[in-house]
Amino acid sequence: MCEFCHKHGEGKKWYLQAQNYSEDLLSDLRRRRFIQGFISDPEYFRQALRKIEALRRLPSFVRAVITPIAVYRQKRSHYGQVLPIEDVERIFGFVNSVTRLPCLCRQATVGSEQRHCYALSMVPHKQSRLLEVVRAVDASYLTGPDTSGLEALSKEETLASIRLLEKKGLCHTVWTFITPFIASICNCDRSDCVAMRATVNMDYPMMFPAEYVAEINPDSCNGCRRCMRVCQFGAMGYSIAQERVAIDTRRCYGCGICRASCTRNAIVLSDRSAVPRATHVR
Numbered sequence: 001m002c003e004f005c006h007k008h009g010e011g012k013k014w015y016l017q018a019q020n021y022s023e024d025l026l027s028d029l030r031r032r033r034f035i036q037g038f039i040s041d042p043e044y045f046r047q048a049l050r051k052i053e054a055l056r057r058l059p060s061f062v063r064a065v066i067t068p069i070a071v072y073r074q075k076r077s078h079y080g081q082v083l084p085i086e087d088v089e090r091i092f093g094f095v096n097s098v099t100r101l102p103c104l105c106r107q108a109t110v111g112s113e114q115r116h117c118y119a120l121s122m123v124p125h126k127q128s129r130l131l132e133v134v135r136a137v138d139a140s141y142l143t144g145p146d147t148s149g150l151e152a153l154s155k156e157e158t159l160a161s162i163r164l165l166e167k168k169g170l171c172h173t174v175w176t177f178i179t180p181f182i183a184s185i186c187n188c189d190r191s192d193c194v195a196m197r198a199t200v201n202m203d204y205p206m207m208f209p210a211e212y213v214a215e216i217n218p219d220s221c222n223g224c225r226r227c228m229r230v231c232q233f234g235a236m237g238y239s240i241a242q243e244r245v246a247i248d249t250r251r252c253y254g255c256g257i258c259r260a261s262c263t264r265n266a267i268v269l270s271d272r273s274a275v276p277r278a279t280h281v282r
């Protein structure tokens with residue numbers, strides 16, 4: 001279990017606790033202001049990336065002091081966790097409204113509109129304070145002058161679209177807006193997503209690995225390497241001698257994207273806590 005499960009999940013998966021999605025948490029004005037600032041400032045992500053890049057240029061002993069402090073702050077404000085599709089489905093067991101919006105992160109990094117972010121609320125759209133907060137800000141850079149860029153989707157439509165994104169190789173993540181309040185699921189990739197880039201390439205964690213780890217049944221694997229092409233975390237290697245793919249459980253984030261690409265059902269996700277070599281990836 002990750003740190004948030006212990007702090008905000010009573011020892012269970014924190015993102016499966018309905019209270020962490022509660023609209024009551026939005027009565028906190030500081031949280032509302034945080035969300036509004038986050039959405040209305042297109043520079044937020046570019047600045048975050050610049051700061052992380054600057055951190056990497058510092059001497060290692062300085063970085064070793066500053067990084068844990070910066071990550072501690074990050075965990076209190078906006079932090080994520082990777083999760084496989086079955087846990088996305090579990091979340092939709094208690095979420096009652098979903099709004100799809102263009103990914104803020106990609107808008108900043110590649111300047112293109114990619115609708116991979118889903119704002120979640122436990123109450124229907126008309127009663128959602130979260131949507132009130134989102135609609136109240138000037139996000140015209142993101143959605144155009146009106147708010148029609150915010151699409152209300154049914155749970156079924158949302159799950160179908162997230163499954164399609166999984167087939168394309170995107171990794172599901174869940175996000176806090178002043179922890180422990182959870183307001184969104186995103187679908188990330190290493191080239192465009194600030195958080196994934198920072199976590200995987202820049203030694204600056206912005207998300208926990210999933211509570212799972214992938215394992216391969218070598219008897220079912222034919223060595224086609226399709227799964228290797230979609231792993232965002234560099235956790236897979238090919239053994240020329242065995243003509244099979246192997247997973248480095250110490251690097252695996254348990255997203256399950258490799259599993260979705262395997263036509264031979266050779267990959268399963270196991271509980272991370274049951275795989276001793278994987279427990280330190282936290």
Ligand code: SF4
Pocket residue numbers: 216220221222223224225226227228244245261262263264265266267
């Ligand atoms: S996609 Fe499946 S069969 Fe192909 S290498 Fe990966 S695990 Fe093996």
Ligand code: SF4
Pocket residue numbers: 213214230231232233234235236247251252253254255256257258259
């Ligand atoms: S090996 Fe599979 S489950 Fe692990 S990080 Fe790579 S794609 Fe995700």
